[in-house]
Amino acid sequence: MAVAATISQRKRIKRKAPRGFLRRVFKRRKPHLRLEASCDLLVHLNCLLFIRRLAEEARTDACKNKCGIIKDQHVLAAAKVMLKKSRG
Amino acid sequence: MADSDISDNEPTTRTLLRRVLDTEAPRTPRRRQSTRAGVQRTPLGTPFSMRLRSQTKTTAGRQPHRARSIGRLAHIQTRGQLKEQTPRTLLENILLTAPESSMVMPESVVKPVPAPQVVQFSRRESSPGSLELQLPELNASTTLAPGRLTSGRRKKRLRLSEFQQGVDQGLPLSQGPVTEPPGNTGASSLSSSLNLTFATPLLPQSVQRPGLARRPPTRRAVDVGIFLQDLQDTSVATALPGDRTPVATLPTDTVLEDTQPFSQPLIGRSPSVHHSLPYPSLSAERTVSRRTRSSGPGLQNNSPGKPAQFLAGKAEEVDALAMGFPNTSSSTSGEDGLEPLLGGVGEEVEERMEESMSLSEVKEAAGAQASARAEEPEAHTEVAEAEGSWGAIEEKEPEGSSGDKDTEGRTARPELASSTPEFPRARQLEFLEPAPPTSTAVGLFRQQFIPAPSLSSEPLEPLSARLPTRVQTAGPRRRQDPYKMGLSHYAKLFSFYAKMPMEKKALEMVEKCLDKYFQRLCDDLDVFAAHAGRKTVRLEDLELLMRRQGLVTDRVSLHVLVEQHLPLEYRQLLIPCAFSGNTVFPAQ
Numbered sequence: 001m002a003v004a005a006t007i008s009q010r011k012r013i014k015r016k017a018p019r020g021f022l023r024r025v026f027k028r029r030k031p032h033l034r035l036e037a038s039c040d041l042l043v044h045l046n047c048l049l050f051i052r053r054l055a056e057e058a059r060t061d062a063c064k065n066k067c068g069i070i071k072d073q074h075v076l077a078a079a080k081v082m083l084k085k086s087r088g
Numbered sequence: 089m090a091d092s093d094i095s096d097n098e099p100t101t102r103t104l105l106r107r108v109l110d111t112e113a114p115r116t117p118r119r120r121q122s123t124r125a126g127v128q129r130t131p132l133g134t135p136f137s138m139r140l141r142s143q144t145k146t147t148a149g150r151q152p153h154r155a156r157s158i159g160r161l162a163h164i165q166t167r168g169q170l171k172e173q174t175p176r177t178l179l180e181n182i183l184l185t186a187p188e189s190s191m192v193m194p195e196s197v198v199k200p201v202p203a204p205q206v207v208q209f210s211r212r213e214s215s216p217g218s219l220e221l222q223l224p225e226l227n228a229s230t231t232l233a234p235g236r237l238t239s240g241r242r243k244k245r246l247r248l249s250e251f252q253q254g255v256d257q258g259l260p261l262s263q264g265p266v267t268e269p270p271g272n273t274g275a276s277s278l279s280s281s282l283n284l285t286f287a288t289p290l291l292p293q294s295v296q297r298p299g300l301a302r303r304p305p306t307r308r309a310v311d312v313g314i315f316l317q318d319l320q321d322t323s324v325a326t327a328l329p330g331d332r333t334p335v336a337t338l339p340t341d342t343v344l345e346d347t348q349p350f351s352q353p354l355i356g357r358s359p360s361v362h363h364s365l366p367y368p369s370l371s372a373e374r375t376v377s378r379r380t381r382s383s384g385p386g387l388q389n390n391s392p393g394k395p396a397q398f399l400a401g402k403a404e405e406v407d408a409l410a411m412g413f414p415n416t417s418s419s420t421s422g423e424d425g426l427e428p429l430l431g432g433v434g435e436e437v438e439e440r441m442e443e444s445m446s447l448s449e450v451k452e453a454a455g456a457q458a459s460a461r462a463e464e465p466e467a468h469t470e471v472a473e474a475e476g477s478w479g480a481i482e483e484k485e486p487e488g489s490s491g492d493k494d495t496e497g498r499t500a501r502p503e504l505a506s507s508t509p510e511f512p513r514a515r516q517l518e519f520l521e522p523a524p525p526t527s528t529a530v531g532l533f534r535q536q537f538i539p540a541p542s543l544s545s546e547p548l549e550p551l552s553a554r555l556p557t558r559v560q561t562a563g564p565r566r567r568q569d570p571y572k573m574g575l576s577h578y579a580k581l582f583s584f585y586a587k588m589p590m591e592k593k594a595l596e597m598v599e600k601c602l603d604k605y606f607q608r609l610c611d612d613l614d615v616f617a618a619h620a621g622r623k624t625v626r627l628e629d630l631e632l633l634m635r636r637q638g639l640v641t642d643r644v645s646l647h648v649l650v651e652q653h654l655p656l657e658y659r660q661l662l663i664p665c666a667f668s669g670n671t672v673f674p675a676q
Contacts, residue, residue, distance in 0.1 A: 014580075021573070030610050039626065042631075045650060045653055046633065070590040075597040076597055086608070
């Protein structure tokens with residue numbers, strides 16, 4: 001689980017969720033709230049999906065501008081769209 | 089031989105070659121790495137000479153085609169043979185081997201192709217190799233039939249039969265698409281001429297363009313004097329606004345490392361500190377942005393002026409900061425005292441940090457982290473802290489409310505993280521904060537240092553004495569890293585999902601967006617839990633959030649998403665599954 005070996009041998013991606021990090025972030029922002037047992041995993045899932053969509057959007061933006069590299073303005077534009085979408 | 093021919097109306101290949109060889113300096117051919125024609129290396133020599141002889145029979149029309157073939161042949165030849173083959177040597181070979189026969193040439197001339205033309209030809213040549221292209225003769229033929237040549241951009245193995253065919257066909261065809269060679273008046277004539285025709289007009293051009301030859305790069309020696317002068321000017325300029333410090337601080341590099349300025353009386357300087365606050369904050373912000381990127385040692389070099397400033401007001405600010413910990417709201421009240429600060433700072437800082445967590449946390453983190461990474465002597469860390477706080481200041485401009493918390497956070501941080509030398513800087517930060525709206529992010533990272541020892545026991549008086557003794561703390565690093573590491577973990581996932589190369593700035597932007605996203609996420613979860621009358625966020629809250637985001641629909645359920653994106657271990661924790669013994673895990 002720690003390393004995504006099958007997806008790409010070239011890039012090792014950690015599949016582990018930074019549970020401690022997520023819990024700490026939540027605790028810092030909302031000290032009066034408590035997080036249930038496995039909720040941080042779902043938060044991690046949420047982040048994964050958000051990042052995935054953000055990456056897709058950024059890639060689309062970059063390809064639209066015929067750039068071979070994703071630049072920060074692409075990311076910014078993609079983030080605007082995505083944050084709007086994931087307003088909840 | 090060549091001289092007599094030169095005056096002829098019909099320059100022959102030989103004469104042209106000779107002319108080229110005489111006029112053009114030997115050039116180092118650009119080697120091509122492909123080894124495609126290796127097979128044909130051996131027969132190249134003979135077919136080449138054979139073709140040369142057959143040139144006499146062919147007409148100019150064949151030239152382009154043949155030139156191309158020759159080009160390829162030459163290229164292959166050069167490749168197959170030693171690397172020292174140059175167009176010059178090739179031409180000489182041609183001259184040696186080719187029979188001296190007059191070619192059928194129109195009156196307009198074929199001038200030897202200068203080397204630059206060869207380069208052009210090579211570009212237009214079908215085979216991509218550069219070697220062959222540099223043959224002047226080929227260059228001429230290219231101009232003759234550029235269409236033909238350009239069409240063959242793809243690499244082709246030169247076949248002997250093809251070459252011979254090309255030779256036969258080249259001459260008649262060369263008359264066709266004759267295009268411009270730059271300044272080649274004899275294009276038409278070239279086409280009619282046999283094989284090795286040179287673009288005579290090009291020769292004068294090449295001769296007239298010596299600049300095409302390689303020039304030695306003109307380098308300007310660094311004027312150290314001017315550089316130092318600029319440094320001085322910068323330091324003077326930066327020192328001016330916050331000039332409560334003696335000029336002694338101007339030798340910035342030394343000042344940064346040396347905490348001597350703290351020998352000044354610390355107490356009673358708060359008013360002056362405030363004066364200097366706007367300026368140093370502004371300048372600090374600028375420098376912070378600059379300096380966050382630099383490493384520890386580089387910090388000093390970047391803005392010598394700034395450190396001078398900092399150090400200048402450090403004595404006063406240190407006191408103010410130490411005092412002002414409990415009074416975060418009033419940055420000015422620095423002199424309250426260190427003791428109460430140290431006691432209650434921890435809790436206060438934490439709380440404030442949490443509250444003050446603002447959007448640009450990540451930005452500050454980035455800045456502070458970058459600066460925090462300078463974990464060399466405390467001076468560096470101090471500067472880093474200062475920078476971090478200023479970076480926070482910059483970004484948190486709109487976050488005025490969090491200013492208090494930031495000051496607390498900052499003050500706590502410098503205390504915790506570093507020893508006395510850092511104090512002055514931390515104090516400085518404190519005072520700087522009120523001037524610009526303080527940001528909360530700094531506080532967030534300062535939390536790490538709350539449990540740090542040392543600072544709490546340091547009274548102000550020994551500060552100056554302690555300055556020389558610096559405690560190397562890893563505080564700044566710890567402060568920023570956990571949060572940044574978590575974000576960078578997701579940023580790496582981003583770059584993985586994007587499948588495209590990304591800039592570093594784009595990654596930082598991703599981290600900022602993630603920061604905003606986390607804030608929104610926490611707020612939403614808070615609202616949902618409160619709506620349900622709970623104080624604990626549960627799984628259904630998360631599911632509701634995802635449904636509102638459009639990730640979970642009627643078609644796609646949460647379990648499906650979990651199965652798709654999470655590893656098996658997490659899936660087992662999230663999705664209830666029946667096990668043997670009539671048990672379900674996780675229990676519902």
